[in-house]
Amino acid sequence: MNFDKELDASGLACPLPIVKTRKALGDMASGQVLRVVGTDQGTVHDMAAYAEQTGNALLSSGEEGGKYVFFLRKK
Amino acid sequence: MELSTLVVGGGFGCAVVFGWVAGRTNFCTMGALSDIVNMGHWGRMRMWLLAIAVAVAGTTALAHFGLADLSQAVARRPTLPWLSLLLGGLVFGVGMTLAGGCANKNLLRLGAGSVRSLVVLVILAISSYMTLKGLFGAARAAWLDPIAVDLKHLGFADQGLGTLTAGWLGLDPRASAAGVAAVVVSALLAFVFKDARFRANRAQVLGGATLGALVATGWYVTGHLGYGENPETLETIYHATNSRTIESMSFVAPLAFGLELLMLWTDKSLHVTFGIATVLGVVAGSAAHALASGSFRWEGFASLADLRNQLVGALLMGFGGVTALGCTVGQGLTGISTLAVGSLLAVAGIVAGSVATLKFLLWRAENE
Numbered sequence: 001m002n003f004d005k006e007l008d009a010s011g012l013a014c015p016l017p018i019v020k021t022r023k024a025l026g027d028m029a030s031g032q033v034l035r036v037v038g039t040d041q042g043t044v045h046d047m048a049a050y051a052e053q054t055g056n057a058l059l060s061s062g063e064e065g066g067k068y069v070f071f072l073r074k075k
Numbered sequence: 076m077e078l079s080t081l082v083v084g085g086g087f088g089c090a091v092v093f094g095w096v097a098g099r100t101n102f103c104t105m106g107a108l109s110d111i112v113n114m115g116h117w118g119r120m121r122m123w124l125l126a127i128a129v130a131v132a133g134t135t136a137l138a139h140f141g142l143a144d145l146s147q148a149v150a151r152r153p154t155l156p157w158l159s160l161l162l163g164g165l166v167f168g169v170g171m172t173l174a175g176g177c178a179n180k181n182l183l184r185l186g187a188g189s190v191r192s193l194v195v196l197v198i199l200a201i202s203s204y205m206t207l208k209g210l211f212g213a214a215r216a217a218w219l220d221p222i223a224v225d226l227k228h229l230g231f232a233d234q235g236l237g238t239l240t241a242g243w244l245g246l247d248p249r250a251s252a253a254g255v256a257a258v259v260v261s262a263l264l265a266f267v268f269k270d271a272r273f274r275a276n277r278a279q280v281l282g283g284a285t286l287g288a289l290v291a292t293g294w295y296v297t298g299h300l301g302y303g304e305n306p307e308t309l310e311t312i313y314h315a316t317n318s319r320t321i322e323s324m325s326f327v328a329p330l331a332f333g334l335e336l337l338m339l340w341t342d343k344s345l346h347v348t349f350g351i352a353t354v355l356g357v358v359a360g361s362a363a364h365a366l367a368s369g370s371f372r373w374e375g376f377a378s379l380a381d382l383r384n385q386l387v388g389a390l391l392m393g394f395g396g397v398t399a400l401g402c403t404v405g406q407g408l409t410g411i412s413t414l415a416v417g418s419l420l421a422v423a424g425i426v427a428g429s430v431a432t433l434k435f436l437l438w439r440a441e442n443e
Contacts, residue, residue, distance in 0.1 A: 011377020012377075052116075053114040
């Protein structure tokens with residue numbers, strides 16, 4: 001999947017991945033896609049809740065090479 | 076069956092269910108606060124509040140029908156060390172946010188394969204032990220705990236809201252306790268269930284109710300099943316509890332007692348207790364859920380910054396949890412289920428410390 005910006009949140013524990021995702025999306029334009037890579041299992045729940053709550057679409061949520069990978073489109 | 080075995084087995088069984096349910100529903104008090112601060116989402120907070128409502132209802136019912144004497148609980152003691160409770164809670168709140176979760180969350184993570192959480196818990200246990208009996212404990216006892224209000228001197232038998240209300244209004248203490256609990260539980264349930272999204276989330280509703288019920292069950296195990304005669308001394312005692320009185324779910328001091336037991340195993344005066352069994356049970360329950368759901372995965376430290384944050388957080392949680400007489404579960408569910416004023420202070424401190432740290436992390440991220 002194509003993306004406009006990438007955030008590496010590997011090694012960061014909750015709540016830092018969400019804090020940094022919020023910051024990253026804040027610097028992007030509407031419609032752009034952010035790829036987030038993380039290692040904290042809680043991020044799976046957090047990212048879904050964040051997308052649902054803020055209206056930024058969670059395009060995909062999966063695992064690659066032992067890491068969690070998310071694609072979010074800014075609303 | 077010996078009463079001690081019954082209490083330890085009962086504690087372990089309750090905690091296995093607690094660990095499974097908390098793992099299944101992603102129950103996390105720091106996460107609940109983070110969801111509110113970072114995204115305005117109250118789902119997990121409603122789950123925590125539902126657990127509190129059920130715990131208060133169940134615990135009050137136990138006391139009302141004479142199945143557990145809550146006035147014996149540590150949280151309800153007539154001495155109110157308000158500074159220790161507030162400051163300890165504040166420090167615990169900062170620590171759990173730095174460590175990415177409280178003691179309970181780290182027990183859950185350990186069960187799900189986090190070796191990082193094992194290190195956090197060992198440091199937390201050492202810090203907790205140091206605050207109970209060591210260097211930190213000397214400071215706590217000298218400078219913090221003496222700043223207290225003696226409620227007995229003011230004519231109150233304990234610090235329960237029901238007891239205080241009965242004293243102020245001249246009511247029957249038993250009826251007053253039931254009345255105050257009814258008001259608190261009704262208010263909590265009204266807030267929790269006014270949100271349609273939460274009402275539709277069956278996992279969180281069932282999960283919150285189950286966690287609250289387990290807290291009441293813990294009181295029943297130690298305060299009713301485990302209250303009996305010691306065959307050696309013929310005294311009536313609370314069997315297999317570290318505090319030698321009625322207990323329910325709590326994790327910070329029991330981690331220290333677990334560490335002590337491992338270090339001093341040959342000391343025959345030390346035994347596996349209800350608290351130690353609950354610590355092990357939560358890990359076992361979480362592990363069972365993680366293995367059954369396929370979410371078990373080994374996890375270590377990812378960076379030096381991660382290691383630093385986790386260790387500082389663990390140190391603060393050990394000190395704060397003992398000083399505040401409990402953690403997000405020990406005070407945030409168990410203590411509060413007795414409607415003790417001190418538990419409300421401790422939880423206020425935990426929430427304030429965590430929210431302040433969350434806002435600092437957010438500010439730092441936005442100014443990087």
